[in-house]
Amino acid sequence: MYINEIDGISVVIPTTGRATLKRAVDSVLRQSVENIEVLVVMNGRDALPDFHYDERVKIVRNPPGSGANHARQTGITRALYSFTALLDDDDFWLPDKLMHQIEFMKSVSAKRGLCVIATALSDSVKMDKNSIWPRDRFAREVTDVQDYLFQRSTLWSARRQLQSSTLLFSTSLATEVPFDRKTRLHQDWQWLLQVESKLQPTIAISSRVSVICDKASTGITAQTKWSDSMVWAENNLDCGRKSYGDFILGVPLRFAMKAGSFDGIVLCLRHGMGAKYSAPALAYGLLATAVFLLRKLASTLNATVRRLMLQKRGTAN
Structure with a gap:
């Protein structure tokens, strides 16, 4: 038709x-x-x-x-x-x-x-x-x-x-x-x-x-594991093209960050950089990782400061 x-x-x-x-x-x-x-x-x-x-x-x-x-x-x-x-x-x-x-x-x-x-x-x-x-x-x-x-x-x-x-x-x-x-x-x-x-x-x-589209949806994509996304790419994408490396440095890497998985972030970066990739994709992956680590560091420092302040107040009382 x-x-x-x-x-x-x-x-x-x-x-x-x-x-x-x-x-x-x-x-x-x-x-x-x-x-x-x-x-x-x-x-x-x-x-x-x-x-x-x-x-x-x-x-x-x-x-x-x-x-x-x-x-x-x-x-x-x-x-x-x-x-x-x-x-x-x-x-x-x-x-x-x-x-x-x-x-x-x-x-x-x-x-x-x-x-x-x-x-x-x-x-x-x-x-x-x-x-x-x-x-x-x-x-x-x-x-x-x-x-x-x-x-x-x-x-x-x-x-x-x-x-x-x-x-x-x-x-x-x-x-x-x-x-x-x-x-x-x-x-x-x-x-x-x-x-x-x-x-x-x-x-x-x-x-x-x-x-x-419902941005706040808790659908399957929002719950995807970074490791499952990596396996999907290996099974469905042409691994010899830059778009494969770009995918790894984009999609699974974001899922690993959302899950707070340091191992996942390292593996995504290693796997993506081990394949062909474009310069913008590598820059994005490294920049996103740096921002993630800085936020984690800031959160850890804030938690440490709050704990020390509570301990100090407890000692004073």
Whole structure:
């Protein structure tokens, strides 16, 4: 099917029943395009909001603990339409998100109708410049997913992303290359890398902000272990390219810092510097590590000073 023959859009929303689910569903129902179905895939048997007010919403049940990718693929296998969009249950769309993507899709050269179209997103409803991803906001075709996402050209990140809630794609892509139901981290990145390798679709990102993401979400990415992220990179990225080293000096290193793991920081730096890397990525990794260590030192000194002051007061009494 070619892009001028869009029969409708199936929207898949994986959920565990979070309070933000209704907001996500309502943002889909307010879209300006016709022929939409909303597949809410619930991982578990907890109660869900009542969506009987709109027949376009369908509830699908998955076993508890199935994971987001399992839910996505379950929804995709039930999709009625030739195009599918994903939405996480803690994110929501602006009203013209799908219409804009359809128009943008028609402006790019889609191969045999196989395409993935993403949009910019904001991690704040204020949509100020510091909350927008990617930072380099211009429409572009992504010719290499690994390099686009991970290779660092400047010290400060361009915040490039191809996040699941921004994606609209040909349903046939996820039929031929399903989301790995066992994958629990970097899920959208892994699927895009696999689709790019096997089917070579047109992948493009629009500069228009169309998605609001929940910055405070405690989702899988926020809980990822640095060691798991390193293993993922070894299994899914081309280790002979600079973007691999840049990934290690960026993503797993940040997870190690969040966990306060000195061993993790050392291993990430050693592994990243042992591979090919760009100069900005190395500078970022070393600078971020220095800032982390200075903060830890300051925290330790403050705790020591407070303890000595309490001891002094106790002696005086």
